[in-house]
Each structure stands twice: as structure tokens, then as C-alpha cells.
Amino acid sequence: MGVDAAEKIIVGIGISQSGADQCELMKGVDRVAGNMGRAPEVVVADGAYTTMGNIVKMEGRGIGLIGPAIDREGRRRVEFERTGIKPEFFPEAFRYDEGRNIYRCPEEKELKYWRKENPPGTTFYLYRAKGKDCVACPSQDRCCPRTAEKGRVVRRVVDAPEITAFNQKMKSEEAKEIYKTRGAVAEFPHAWIKDKLKLRQFRLRGLRKVEIEAVWACLAYNIQQWIRLKWKPAKLGGLDQCAG
């Protein structure tokens, strides 16, 4: 659901069976653009939508995205806990030698460049130690407890400029203040529809019928908002900011 931030009017709605919200952001923007004749200038979305891929796509469309900064540190810690790597052997304990394009581990062994991966919005350069070094290493149980025979791998991360700029933007007070408005804008229509229309569960089955039911509920909400706005001196505003 896309909601105009100025007047809290629903400007786009879509039905999906996908459990991954991130796949819905660009579709939602396209729906809003189709309904309103132009895309929003700014979209405020929660962390489920602000993936690296979506950040790059929104930048490419010239739409300002506001959402939580990419929490790479949190993800990294989860990954290391899962693989049993202790904090003293996290990648920052490895020294990068730019001239030779290698890493040197805390036991002074070399990790040679192995390969590159390109997930959306970033590039991972992977470096790998020799398996025989890791198997014989006294620190192996803390540095490489599960895959010593293959050799410890360290990743050098180079973000796309869009990701760096997004994270920088989300440090600003202005962006943080805008993000704080998301709950009131995007959640209010959901709460209203649940409370006033008692629509907590769709009564119909099948995507098409569910979509019809959802559209009717949103229409009822929008009419109620229109009645409220009719008595306000300001007319329905332009589509400057949208939250979902």
C-alpha cells in the first residue's frame, strides 16, 4: 500500500503472495506512478524494503529513498556467530596489502585473491588462505573452525556509490525526522481499515477477488479522508512524498 504523506490518501495498492517485501517496492512505485501520472519524489519505507538492490534501483529512477541504513555490522556478526569465528579473528584482524592485493592473517599467513562476487549494490572481493596452513594453525578453532581444509576466506567489500550515499543520507537529522513520520502515515490506513471495517482477514479467496476486496476497503478509507479534507481550507496536495 502506498500512502500520500501530505494528506494520508492511499495512492496505490497491490496484492501479492510473496513473503519478501523487498520484491514489492518497485512494483508499488510503478503502481503509484500509474495511478497519479508521476512517481513520488520521495519514498519512505521500512527496513524490509530498503535492500541494496532497491536502493540502487530507486537512485536510478531519481526517487529519494528514506529508510533504515544498511546494517552490515549486525548481519556480519550473525554470520560469524553461525560459522563459529571469534571476534579476534574478524576480518579487521587481517591486514590488507594493497600493493600485492593479498591479506595477511594474524598468524602471518597469506590469503591470496580468489574471486569476485557482485550482489546488487556491492562488490565482494574474496581472499582465501591455503587449506594446509589453516589445518596446521594453532588458531584454527577460533579463526576457521568448520572449513579449515578449504582455507579461511576474507571478504573485502566495496559498496556502490548509491549505497554509500544512502547510508550517509540516513545519518542526517533531516532524513531521520522524515523516517519518523513513516509509522503515522503508512500504518494509519491499515489501522483504520481494521478498526472501522473490521477487515482483519479477507473473506474471499483467490488473488483477483482479494484484490477487489482490498480496493473496496481502500476506496472506503479514501472517501472518508476526502470528506475530512473537503472541510479543510487546503485542497488535496500534490504527490511529493509517499510511504509504504
Ligand code: SF4
Ligand atoms: S586459521 Fe588460517 S587464516 Fe586463520 S590464523 Fe590460522 S592460518 Fe591464518
